[in-house]
Amino acid sequence: MREQEQLQQSLWSPIERKCLSLLQQRNTKTSLLQIQAFMLRNALETNLNLLTKFISICSSLAVSLSQSDPFGGIHHARRVFDRRPQRDDTFLCNSMIKAHVGMHQFAESFTLYKDLRRDTGFAPDNFTFSSLVKSCGVSTAVWEGQEIHSHIIRIGFCFDLYVSTALVDMYAKFGKMGRARNLFDEMTQRSQVSWTALIVGYARCGDMDNARKLFNLVPDKDLVAFNAMVDAYVKLGDMGSARNLFNEMPERNVVSWTSMIYGYCNNGDIDGARSLFDAMPEKNLFSWNSMIGGYCQNKQPREALKLFHEMQSNTSFEPDAVTIVSILPAIADLGALDLGGWVHRFVRRKKLDRATNVCTALLDMYAKCGEITKARRVFDEMPEKETASWNALINGFAVNGCGKEALEVFLEMIREGFKPNEITMIGVLSACNHSGLVEEGKRWFKAMGEFGLTSQIEHYGCMVDLLGRAGCLEEAQKLIESMPYEANGIILSSFLYACGHSKDVSRAERVVKKAIKMEPGNDGNYVMLRNLYASERRWRDAEEIKTLMRRNGAKKEVGCSVVEVESRVWEFVAGDRVHPQWEGIQSVLEAVADAHEGTRH
Structure with missing residues (x-):
């Protein structure tokens, strides 16, 4: 295929080769429009290779466009495609279908295929069906997937390696493992991808017996198959099997290591997770986020902050939304308000405050640090709110002893059309509890049924x-x-x-x-x-x-307290003398006690 393409390009005119050179450069939306004008001016749209290249690049540019126009690139590519001079070129049509699939536009890819079959002389091939089957699997479009399967059988591509592998993967994603296994058994030829698709399907359904049996039969196990099995054991909480398989792996990548770290953190073995994290030959942002989140999840906020500072100091990785959401609970637990303020400024600078979960974590942090006014301000400035955001603010007012304000927010939430959930009602009852609003508490406890909610043991506990x-x-x-x-x-x-x-x-x-x-x-x-x-x-x-x-x-x-001094968090434990400035602290406390005693006399 590559040699044929090079032969075709050798017959091109200089202007065609210049256009190809322009397309191969790093392009922006503006430069692509200029290239399109160049193609139109020189009648190059009749060169289907150049037109296909232009449509593919234009479609891929969609991921880098602004949030206000997330699919602008692919929309323009589709307009160009719809005006193509030759209607039935398979390669060009496949490129447009694949572009829709790549942007997770299932409906558009499926509709385009049907329109091409109905209105043109388009002859689908194995690449057409591989793309469409993948689209059905990702979108869990069961009916459409079965319809495409019927087309494949009718046209005669059911024994094609790529198409049959895609079908196995599609039915595995649907959870129809019997159908996937039958297709796999009927395959006259199998690839590593075919084996892995079925293994992943069994693992995703929790059928580890069949997954392991099939895994043991794989002639040449690849990294994807190993990672799929390890990830499945991790999600099932079977860390013994996950560790054994991890040790069997001839090679590991960052996915393998991060999956194990996540598993150990989720099972409460934070030391085991840290040992693996330190042993990783190469880390990425997901690895750091997993370990930071693991410390927070296992109630070790101080270690989470240490690792967060280490990531900032010793790596080129920049915190993303996941990092921020992971570290803010640790900041709240330690009352490290100065650091919380820095994180908030960072979030604004990087425009992460458009994410609802980040804003919710910020307002929760401010509320738990006693800055309920700042928490309310974050809430009011949120571009979009969800139930979790309202819950965080209600609970924030509750823990700060502002029961009436919490109930006002709750009523505002209902007026705005948000339906309260079980967590909302815990916040409401806690607000009544902290403020001694007995009758209000009884009222809303009884009203839970009106919201379609069943009182859980936590609600009874609040009452x-x-x-x-x-x-x-x-x-x-x-x-x-x-x-x-x-x-x-x-x-x-x-x-x-x-x-x-x-x-x-x-x-x-x-x-x-x-x-x-x-x-x-x-x-x-x-x-x-x-x-x-x-x-x-x-x-x-x-x-x-x-x-x-x-x-x-x-x-x-043993009693313990935490205080933040000049952006550094200090922990004091009753009877502990390990603080480096303990003698100075003790002398100040004695002086304060003496002064207090003097005022009493």
Whole structure:
């Protein structure tokens, strides 16, 4: 094919070769329009090779256009194609179909094929059907895929290697593994891609027995097949099998390593993930994002920030939307507001604030750092909002003790036509809880059915806490007993704290037995009852609680606080003296204590 193309080009005129040279350069939308004018002026549109080249390049330019005109390039390419002088050239028609497929324009590719068959002498070939079948698979267009399959059988391309492989892949994407396997078994010739398509299909459906059997039969396993199997085991949480297969791989690429890192992070083995991350011979942005996100997911925000700084300092990678969404929860957990402000400025500079998930993460960060006004400003400036954005703002007002404002946002959300979900209602009930709005809480708890929502155990927990804080212990206890769920440790602890707050010792004693049985290592339950006994001067009972606490292995968590000073986050743990400036801090604290004591006298 290449030699034939070179032979044709050797017969071209100098003006045709000049046009080809222009097309092969790095082009913009403007330069392509100039090349089109050059072709029209010199009547070069009759050269189908040049016209096909122009349409292909124009179509591919679509991905780099502005968001306001995402398919401008392919639209112009289609207009040029529709005015083509020769109607039935297979190569040219295939190029236009392939361009639509490449831009995920399934309807356009399928409609174009039918129009060409109906209105021209277009004769489809194996490249036509490979593109169309791929389009059906990606778009999960089952009916159209079966129709194309019928065309393939009727025209006689069902034994073509490329077409039959595409069909196997299409049916695998549809989840019709029986049909895919039958087609695979009927193939007179198979390629590495054919084997991999079926393996990936089985793996995607969770049928790892068939996937592994087929994988073991592959004559020459390629990297794609290995990666597909590893990824499938990772998604199933079978890290033992994933690791064994990873170790078998004759070669690995960044996809292999990143998939394993993601798996270890998802299974809570953050040390295993970091070991793999450090051993990677080559990293990309996905690798860094997976590891940063893994630290956040496993409640290690300090390590997430360290890695984020390392990525900025030691690599050429620039944070993208995924990085930002991953790191903002860590910033919120540590209260690193200065760093959060820097991230916000970076987001604006790189125009990432057009992404709804980035803006939602930003407002959530500001709210958790106590900057609820900035959180509201981010929300108001969002170009588009989704339910998660409203939820973040409602919860932000709730955790900052602004219950009435949270309810106002909730009502505004409903007026704007957004349907609340279970997370919305947790935010609403939490807002009522933090602000002591008992009647409002009861109202919206009962109203959940009107929104088509079923009260989950988390919603009952919010109501128990709300009633308990308000001193309505009898009502809270009845709600616990009427729940369609068994009370969990959180609800029992919440109710126990309410009993302690109301000095209801007898009720607290009954609750603590259930709570300790369910969570023997939860130190808070013991401490709550011990303090309650101490307030009643029941010292013997208080000592018995301490003994029970030791017997069950429950240890009181050491207190810790975090503060940001000059963009650096410092952590202080009770009784810890490892801080490099501990002596200076201690002397300042003693001076403050002395000064306070002096003012008292």
